Amino acid sequence: MIAVAGSIVCDVIKTVDAYPQCGTLADVKRVSMSVGGCVPNTGITLAALGGVKVTALGAVGDDGEGRFILQRLKASGIDVAGIVVKPGSTGFTDVINVEGGERTFFHWRGVNAGFGPGDVAVGALDCRILHIGYQMLLDRFDAPDDENGTVMAAFLRSLREKGIKTSIDTASGGGDLRATMLPALKHCDYVIINEFEGGRIAGIEPRDAAGRLLADNIAKILEELVGYGVGEKAVIHCPEGGYCLCRKGGFTHVPSLKLPAGYIKGKVGAGDAFCAGALYGIYNNFDDEAMLEAGNCTAVRNLASSDSVSGACSFAEVMELKKSLMRLP
Numbered sequence: 446m447i448a449v450a451g452s453i454v455c456d457v458i459k460t461v462d463a464y465p466q467c468g469t470l471a472d473v474k475r476v477s478m479s480v481g482g483c484v485p486n487t488g489i490t491l492a493a494l495g496g497v498k499v500t501a502l503g504a505v506g507d508d509g510e511g512r513f514i515l516q517r518l519k520a521s522g523i524d525v526a527g528i529v530v531k532p533g534s535t536g537f538t539d540v541i542n543v544e545g546g547e548r549t550f551f552h553w554r555g556v557n558a559g560f561g562p563g564d565v566a567v568g569a570l571d572c573r574i575l576h577i578g579y580q581m582l583l584d585r586f587d588a589p590d591d592e593n594g595t596v597m598a599a600f601l602r603s604l605r606e607k608g609i610k611t612s613i614d615t616a617s618g619g620g621d622l623r624a625t626m627l628p629a630l631k632h633c634d635y636v637i638i639n640e641f642e643g644g645r646i647a648g649i650e651p652r653d654a655a656g657r658l659l660a661d662n663i664a665k666i667l668e669e670l671v672g673y674g675v676g677e678k679a680v681i682h683c684p685e686g687g688y689c690l691c692r693k694g695g696f697t698h699v700p701s702l703k704l705p706a707g708y709i710k711g712k713v714g715a716g717d718a719f720c721a722g723a724l725y726g727i728y729n730n731f732d733d734e735a736m737l738e739a740g741n742c743t744a745v746r747n748l749a750s751s752d753s754v755s756g757a758c759s760f761a762e763v764m765e766l767k768k769s770l771m772r773l774p
Contacts, residue, residue, distance in 0.1 A: 447728060448572040449488040450502035450565065451586075452557050452579050452616075453528070454536035455510040456481030458713060458752055464543050474544065479713075479752035480517050481538050482557070483578035483614060484528075486717030486753045487724070489521045490743060493757035494725045500572065502527040504560040510535040521757075529564045531556040542711045542751060552618075554582060561585030562600045567607060574635075575604055576724055578614030578717075580625055587625050594628025601632035610634045610677075612727075614720055615642050622646060631674035635727060637720045637740075640683040643670060651683070658685050664696055678727070680737070682719040682744065687737035699737035702745050702770040714753025719744040725760065742766045 456479045465471040480489070484503045492499045501523050505511030507530050514535065518525050536555030542548045560583060577597075580587060586597040593599040601611045612635040615626060622645045630636060630646075640651035640663060647669035649662050663681055667690035670679035681688045686700040722743030726736030742763045750756040 446498040446500060446572040447491060447724060448500045448502055448527070448570060448575040449484050449491065450527075450575060450577040451484055451560075451614075452482035452536065452582050453480075453484045453501075453503040453505055453514060454482040454538050454552070454555070454557070455479075455514060456538050456540050456713065456753060458540045458542055458711070460542045460544055460711070460751055462544060464541065464547075464549065475751070477752060478513075479754060480514050481540070481714070481753055482536065483576075483717060485514060485518060486714040487576060487578070487614075487721045488518065488523050489754045490714075490718050490721035490747070490757040491724060492521050492523050494721065494743070494760040494763065496760075497725060497728055498524070500524040500527055502565055502575075504529050504531050504556045504564060506531060506533050506535040506556045508535055510537065517754075527565065529560070531559055533559070540713050542713060548712050552582065554584065557582065558584040562596060562603075565600075567603055570604075570607070570609060572609060574610045574612055574724065574728060576612035576614070576635075576720065577601075578720070579616035580613065580629065581616045581618045581620055581622060590628075593632070595625060597625075598628035598632050601629055605632060605634070612637060612724060614638060614717075617642055623648070627673055630670065634676040635678050635680065635724075636670055636675050637680045637682070637723050639716055640666070640681050643667070643679075643681045646670065646673075658683060660698070663688050664690070667696070678733070680723055680740070682716060682723075682740060687719065687723070687740050689733045689737055691733065695733065697733040697737060699734055699741060701741050702766060704745065704748070704770065709748045711751035712748060713751065715744045715747045717753065718747035718756065722763070738767070739763070745770070
C-alpha cells in the first residue's frame with residue numbers, strides 16, 4: 446500500500462486564449478471543475494496504474510466541494526478513511542490554463558492550513574511508502590519544530606521509525622523554500638520535485654537566461670539534494686525528461702517523449718502524474734531507468750487532458766506511449 450497525504454483542493458480550470466497583462470482582458474474558452482492537489486492528483490493516477498492499493502490522508506471542509514472530492518476518490522478505489530472533515534471551506538485553486546501552453550494558479554488553502562500530524566493515526570498506518578505534498582502550502586507541517594527544524598521533519602522521522610519509507614514533494618509557491626525543505630530532506634527516502642524547486646533548494650540555476658535546461662546543473666542539484674540527507678533517491682522532472690541520483694551511486698537520465706502538434710491540452714497535474722509513475726516504479730522495484738520512464742510516460746498521458754486526472758489509465762496503456770511516440774533527440 447502507498448499512502449498519499451497533504452494538499453486536497455477543488456480545481457476550477459479556466460482555459461483562456463492568452464494570459465492577459467494587468468488591466469487587460471482574456472477570453473475564457475472553457476470552464477470545468479476537477480479534483481486537485483497532491484492527494485487527488487497523485488492518488489488517483491497511482492490507483493489507475495493498477496496493482497497498488499492507495500489510501501488518502503488529508504482534510505476537506507463540510508461542503509459541496511469536499512463531498513465532490515471524496516466521491517471522486519472513492520470512485521477511483523482509494524481508501525478515504527484517513528481524510529478528516531474540518532469546519533471551514535475546502536481548499537480550491539483557480540487554474541488559468543493557456544491553450545497548449547503554461548498554467549497559472551490562484552490558490553486558497555482552506556482547511557488544508559489546519560491539517561497536521563495530529564490528523565494522522567501514524568500507529569495505525571499499514572503502508573510501505575507515504576508520499577506527502579505540498580510543502581509550502583501545509584501551514585501546520587511547515588511550522589518550526591525545536592528539535593527537528595520543522596513539524597514536517599518530525600512527522601517524517603516518526604514514519605521512518607515505524608519502518609515506513611517516506612517521499613516528499615513541494616509546491617512552487619512563495620516563501621523560503623530552502624529553509625522549509627532542508628529539515629525534511631534529512632528524514633525522507635525519496636524526493637520528487639521539478640527543476641525549479643530543486644534549483645531553489647540547492648541554490649543552483651537549472652536553466653540559462655534563454656530558458657535552456659543546464660543538464661550539468663541538474664546533476665549538481667541532485668548531488669546537493671542527496672548531500673542534504675535524502676535517504677535513497679533524489680528525482681527531478683522537467684519537460685525535457687526525468688533525472689535521478691541514488692545515494693548508493695548512479696546518475697540516470699531518461700529523456701522525454703516527442704509529442705505531435707496539438708497533443709498538449711493542459712499541464713495541470715503533470716508533475717503529480719510524474720510522481721505517481723515514479724512511485725509506481727519505486728514500489729514495484731523498477732531500476733532507475735524504468736522508474737523514470739514510468740514517470741515520463743505517465744506525465745505525458747496527463748498532458749492530453751485539460752484537468753489533472755482525466756488522463757489517468759493503466760500502466761499498460763501508459764507504456765504504449767513508448768511504442769507510439771519518438772524520444773526527443
